[in-house]
Amino acid sequence: MTFQLNAAAFDKNAPILYAIVAIILAVVVAQAVFFLVRAYRRGVKIGMSKAVLNKTMLRAGVFTIAPAVAILVGIVALSQKLGIPLPWLRLSVIGSFSYETIAANVFEGNVTDATVYVTVALVMTCGMLVSMFLPLFTAKKIQRGLMHIRQRDKKWGEIFMNALFLGMISAFLGYVFGGVGEGGSGWIPVLVFLVSAVVMALCGLLLKVTKWRWINDYALPICIVAGMVCAVPITMLLG
Amino acid sequence: MKRNILRSFDDNTHLFGRIWGVVAAVLIIAFPFVCMAIFGVGVDWKIFASGLSIIVMYCAVGAVETFTYTPMLGSGGTYLGFVTGNLSNLKVPCALNCMEQAGVEKGTEEAEVISTISIAVSSIVTMLIIVLGVVLISFLTPIFENEALAPAFDNVLPALFGGMAVVYISKNWKISVVPCVLMLLVFIIASYVTGSGDLAGTLIGVMVPVGVIVTLLSSRYMYKKGWLGEQGTPAAQPELPSVADAVPDEETEVAALQALGEDAAAKEASEGKEADAKEAPAADNADKADAPEAKGEEKK
Known part of the structure; x- marks a missing residue:
């Protein structure tokens, strides 16, 4: 039995490609399950309540739905050019829609040739080499460095961690305004951002008034969905 | 003496993270080469050369992202996040949201646990949604390619960061x-x-x-x-090391003792798991100046 196919009869949706991608992703899922079980057991061992750990899993699952559907949209968008298996792999592992799209565009038009297909796949893969390997060498040192900061000055350690997250959030705040120079359509993400922010503020208010704790759990997913839904009429008005 | 040679949970996280990371990276890198073997073709170096600048640019971005996101994600979250990807648009906000909701202090071992769990669940759910989408792709394509719906999917980032900004900037x-x-x-x-x-x-x-x-x-x-308030409140006790290192991973503890040929001690350690599990939280909680997990929940 041979798996070698004829390059002339190349099919970017060949079943063998699906099989290869499924095997790779099965290993990635196995890694996720391994770390999940390990972290859960550790949480229980250090005295964290199971209710909190279970709730965290539920929150993470709910939070993921809307962004994951957006990733799926990216796969659909790339599937015309590259078939389904390659975008399925690339958007399920380290990488991003923006990078994969740029990398895919090293070749103009739809890929119908095996040589072009493997070349595009190679370009997509090579761009993520540093992201795949560098954390393996640096993660331990970075984590130990953080630990050292916290040991030396606990208050500064807390501020340091908050500053890291706020640095990222501030960059994305700027990014949202990055198209305002275009005029009307450039303001669409700004308005979506504001809708999401207002919904979050309303959730906070509602939580304060009603004391419904479930609002706290789902406030951010609600904001994401509200922002995405409102993007449609906003685009109709400004687009 | 014996305890010094044992690997802590944190050490094991790095060990397992590296092993899984290498395995995943090799498989991911293998894809184009396996395709070459299957279709019996080589690389078009002209096309590849045109993509070199993109590769170099994204390798630089990858290096910067490693140093930026690793402190945010914790050890387990980093190893997992840098394999499963979609960091800024999903994994980092998800971990951040879950840590905030659980009321854990960032940088502590509780935060490490919550971050790892949230990234793992997020990765699994993403995979499931994508598999479902791939199976139903012929049905979903007209919906996803509908021009009226396109703005919704184009604006996930503003929708995500709008809500997050309110929480973090106000705090x-x-x-x-x-x-x-x-x-x-x-x-x-x-x-x-x-x-x-x-x-x-x-x-x-x-x-x-x-x-x-x-x-x-x-x-x-x-x-x-x-x-930003009073300066310099040095931790009376080393925090993370005392929590992470004082309670070694049970399985490795047994394995390490067995490796030393101390079967009796290994058996004792194995049998004492339950007692250890009960004692550990008490010892850890004594070390923690701040609220344990359950207390964090009560705040809300």
Whole structure:
């Protein structure tokens, strides 16, 4: 039995490609399950309540739905050019829609040739080499460095961690305004951002008034969905 | 003496993380080469050369992202996140949200547990949704390609960060002012200078670490000036090491003892798992100056 196919009869949706991608992703899922079980057991061992750990899993699952559907949209968008298996792999592992799209565009038009297909796949893969390997060498040192900061000055350690997250959030705040120079359509993400922010503020208010704790759990997913839904009429008005 | 040779849970996280990371990376890298073997073709070096600048640019972005996101994700979250990807648009916000909701202090072992669980669940759920989408792709394609719905999927990031910004900026408004004003100025000026939003997509990869550095520097300045409350509250007890290292991983403890040929001790350790599990939280809680997990939940 041979798996070698004829390059002339190349099919970017060949079943063998699906099989290869499924095997790779099965290993990635196995890694996720391994770390999940390990972290859960550790949480229980250090005295964290199971209710909190279970709730965290539920929150993470709910939070993921809307962004994951957006990733799926990216796969659909790339599937015309590259078939389904390659975008399925690339958007399920380290990488991003923006990078994969740029990398895919090293070749103009739809890929119908095996040589072009493997070349595009190679370009997509090579761009993520540093992201795949560098954390393996640096993660331990970075984590130990953080630990050292916290040991030396606990208050500064807390501020340091908050500053890291706020640095990222501030960059994305700027990014949202990055198209305002275009005029009307450039303001669409700004308005979506504001809708999401207002919904979050309303959730906070509602939580304060009603004391419904479930609002706290789902406030951010609600904001994401509200922002995405409102993007449609906003685009109709400004687009 | 015996305890010194045992690997802590944290050490094992790095060991397992590296093993899984290498396995996953090899498989991911193998894909194009396996395709070459299957179809009996080679690389078109002309096309590859045209993509070299993109590869170099994204390798640089990858290096910067590693140093930016690793402190946010914790050890387990980092190893997992840098395999499963979609960091800024999913994994980092998800971990951040879950840590906030669980009321854990960032940088502690509880935060490490919550971050790892959230990234693992997020990765699994993403995979499931994508598999479902791939199976139903012929049915979903017309929906996803519907022009009226396109804006919803194009605006996930603003929708995600709008809600997050309210929570984080309101809680840490003093340290937010400088980076937020700076980032707004940079992106708005760039947008007006170029007359388009195209540059924003390229800039964001660079501006995340810039934002982090600016926030750290301005926070440090404010902290030293005493604008962020009283300075210098050194931890009486080393925090993370005492929690992470004092309670070795059960399985490795047994394995290590067995490796030393101390079967009796190994058996004892194995049988004492339950007692150890009960004792550990008590010891850990004594070390923690701040609220344990359950207390954090009660706050809400």
